[in-house]
Amino acid sequence: MNIGIDKIGFYTSPFFVDLSELANARGVDPNKYLIGIGQKKQAVIPPSQDVVTMAANAADSMLSKEDKKKIDLIIFGTETGVDNSKSAAIYIQSLLGISNNARAFEIKQACYGGTAGVQMAIDHIRSHPDSKVLVLAADIARYGLKTPGEVTQGGGAISMLISKDPRILAINTSSTFFSKNIMDFWRPIQKKEAIVDGHYSTDIYIDFFLKTWSRYQKLYGQNLNNFKAIIFHLPFSKMGKKALNALFAKESGQYDLEIKRNFDFSKIYSSLVGNLYTGSLYLSLVSLLANSNSLKKGDQIGLFSYGSGAQGEFYTGKIQSSVPNLQLKNNVESLLNSRTKLSVPNYEKIYRDGIRADSENIDYDISSDHSKYVLSGRKQNQLKYLKQK
Numbered sequence: 001m002n003i004g005i006d007k008i009g010f011y012t013s014p015f016f017v018d019l020s021e022l023a024n025a026r027g028v029d030p031n032k033y034l035i036g037i038g039q040k041k042q043a044v045i046p047p048s049q050d051v052v053t054m055a056a057n058a059a060d061s062m063l064s065k066e067d068k069k070k071i072d073l074i075i076f077g078t079e080t081g082v083d084n085s086k087s088a089a090i091y092i093q094s095l096l097g098i099s100n101n102a103r104a105f106e107i108k109q110a111c112y113g114g115t116a117g118v119q120m121a122i123d124h125i126r127s128h129p130d131s132k133v134l135v136l137a138a139d140i141a142r143y144g145l146k147t148p149g150e151v152t153q154g155g156g157a158i159s160m161l162i163s164k165d166p167r168i169l170a171i172n173t174s175s176t177f178f179s180k181n182i183m184d185f186w187r188p189i190q191k192k193e194a195i196v197d198g199h200y201s202t203d204i205y206i207d208f209f210l211k212t213w214s215r216y217q218k219l220y221g222q223n224l225n226n227f228k229a230i231i232f233h234l235p236f237s238k239m240g241k242k243a244l245n246a247l248f249a250k251e252s253g254q255y256d257l258e259i260k261r262n263f264d265f266s267k268i269y270s271s272l273v274g275n276l277y278t279g280s281l282y283l284s285l286v287s288l289l290a291n292s293n294s295l296k297k298g299d300q301i302g303l304f305s306y307g308s309g310a311q312g313e314f315y316t317g318k319i320q321s322s323v324p325n326l327q328l329k330n331n332v333e334s335l336l337n338s339r340t341k342l343s344v345p346n347y348e349k350i351y352r353d354g355i356r357a358d359s360e361n362i363d364y365d366i367s368s369d370h371s372k373y374v375l376s377g378r379k380q381n382q383l384k385y386l387k388q389k
């Protein structure tokens with residue numbers, strides 16, 4: 001039985017900051033951000049959006065009434081949860097009107113939570129073939145104003161419907177993973193911004209990629225010729241390029257060209273949004289499906305997921321639909337093109353508003369956020385979510 005991603009949706013904030021302007025404000029050569037890091041624009045998440053509203057906005061138009069009845073498992077991967085106890089998945093269930101006969105919970109392992117959700121969903125469908133699983137992967141990446149990590153911030157959400165006979169990507173059962181207690185990036189419970197050892201984290205990322213790839217080759221007898229594309233978790237788009245270069249330094253051949261070309265297609269949207277943490281690998285998938293000019297049904301792709309702390313996983317799947325997926329492309333690009341550019345001082349203000357100590361009662365300004373789902377405020381410590389249209 002083929003099991004995998006049947007539908008995929010994406011949402012990000014209606015606001016962004018231009019990274020050339022940020023570079024100028026920080027006294028840095030813009031080419032460092034544009035070429036050295038590989039990022040052009042960065043999503044800025046206003047207080048009226050959190051991981052719940054972003055995930056609801058990503059999933060809303062993707063789900064039919066029939067899907068909502070059939071979903072019996074909602075898994076929410078995030079490291080930016082909205083409550084220390086209650087899961088974001090329960091909020092999603094009620095906002096989207098999904099059946100109450102469902103399990104709903106949240107999982108966390110830095111940027112790996114979404115992949116844990118996908119793999120768990122596949123196992124669930126294997127034993128309950130007629131059900132569907134909603135996997136959500138949403139985060140807000142914050143390192144702090146004027147820090148080296150600032151250029152790699154961002155945020156947004158991916159939603160995926162996992163089912164049998166998937167129409168997008170059939171996921172193979174073969175997968176390799178590696179985990180180890182490493183302090184490359186973490187966020188203590190009292191902090192809204194991550195602590196990161198940036199250069200160490202990039203080295204560990206590459207190390208975990210090469211380890212899981214080598215084990216995959218060994219266990220499943222595959223080599224690069226079996227792949228048309230390899231896509232990555234992209235904390236910044238240069239990270240994936242570094243990982244691919246490390247792979248090509250070990251193995252090279254004619255396949256390099258197509259894999260390189262498809263990597264370029266997979267990074268387009270990340271470079272305009274920034275790091276989604278756990279949704280980032282799946283934004284690479286969206287970008288590949290929407291833009292590749294060489295993939296066809298049946299082609300095999302590899303996916304590398306990395307969550308600091310650290311967990312890596314390499315798994316594979318077969319394309320099920322025609323590529324480029326023009327509907328997906330239109331949806332994503334109309335969302336990205338309708339965003340409002342913020343000046344650097346306005347970005348800094350919104351950033352500070354997003355991390356200030358939260359009071360028990362607060363109303364957020366939602367007048368310039370026309371997203372379907374918004375967070376309008378907090379009353380007696382309860383989050384107030386609003387459906388606007």
Ligand code: CAA
Nearest residue numbers: 029031032035036037148149152198199201202205235308
């Ligand atoms: N023109 C072109 N390129 C330039 C340039 C210029 N004028 N000036 C510098 N560069 C290049 C540098 O040569 C360098 O390229 P290489 O990496 O290919 O050598 C690149 O720009 C970056 O320069 P620096 O290394 O000097 O940058 P930095 O020290 O200021 O910080 C960073 C870069 C470490 C990525 C930092 O932004 C950071 O800490 N980010 C957060 C951590 C992160 O994203 N880690 C990724 C792995 S962890 C993970 O994946 C989990 C997760 O999501 C966080």
